[in-house]
Amino acid sequence: xxxxxxxxxxxxxxxxxxxxxxxxxxxxxxxxxxxxxxxxxxxxxxxxxxxxxxxxxxxxxxxxxxxxxxxxxxxxxxxxxxxxxxxxxxxxxxxxxxxxxxxxxxxxxxxxxxxxxxxxxxxxxxxxxxxxxxxxxxxxxxxxxxxxxxxxxxxxxxxxxxxxxxxxxxxxxxxxxxxxxx
Numbered sequence: 001x002x003x004x005x006x007x008x009x010x011x012x013x014x015x016x017x018x019x020x021x022x023x024x025x026x027x028x029x030x031x032x033x034x035x036x037x038x039x040x041x042x043x044x045x046x047x048x049x050x051x052x053x054x055x056x057x058x059x060x061x062x063x064x065x066x067x068x069x070x071x072x073x074x075x076x077x078x079x080x081x082x083x084x085x086x087x088x089x090x091x092x093x094x095x096x097x098x099x100x101x102x103x104x105x106x107x108x109x110x111x112x113x114x115x116x117x118x119x120x121x122x123x124x125x126x127x128x129x130x131x132x133x134x135x136x137x138x139x140x141x142x143x144x145x146x147x148x149x150x151x152x153x154x155x156x157x158x159x160x161x162x163x164x165x166x167x168x169x170x171x172x173x174x175x176x177x178x179x180x181x182x
Contacts, residue, residue: 044107051104052117056158058097059120063155065090066127070147079136087131094124116161123154 065086073081081087101121106114127150134140 042107042109045110048104048106048110048114051100052113055097055100055104055117055121056161058093058100059117059124059154059158062090062094062097062124063120063151063158065093066124066147066151066154069131070127070144070151073131073134073140073147074144077140079134079140082131082134087128091128094121094128097121098125113161116157120154120157120161123150123157126150127154 069081069084069087069090072078098121101118104114104117127147130143130147130150133143
């Protein structure tokens with residue numbers, strides 16, 4: 001695709017704040033670990049799926065917490081969100097998931113799956129880092145937008161590896177805030 005065609009497509013399909021403009025791998029569906037294990041009869045794939053569940057669950061919770069904290073910060077215009085114990089516990093859960101993620105070893109057929117979960121972790125970290133930039137003496141709307149983009153991107157990566165069979169299911173955040181759709 002030529003660059004002019006790509007520009008036209010991106011400028012008409014994606015809004016300027018689209019999460020797909022962020023750096024990093026693009027969210028794309030990855031193989032279901034349970035299905036791969038069934039097809040190839042691999043105990044290695046089954047072990048990966050089992051070890052992956054707690055990481056997935058932690059990241060799913062982190063994304064939900066980040067979305068809630070972002071909405072709280074936006075609606076109240078409070079800069080104190082960065083000091084809440086809920087954000088600290090979210091960060092601790094994110095760090096814990098990172099340790100488990102580092103210990104995961106995916107069989108070759110599931111490398112794309114692990115890459116998507118890793119990308120979700122990275123974007124959660126970016127959102128967490130952006131909370132620390134919120135200041136009382138400035139307009140923080142651009143930071144709220146950044147947090148929203150990072151959370152949407154993390155959600156997209158985690159959704160790409162959702163697998164009912166493997167016990168990796170998402171919560172729909174489409175209407176996380178009924179007044180603004182964020």
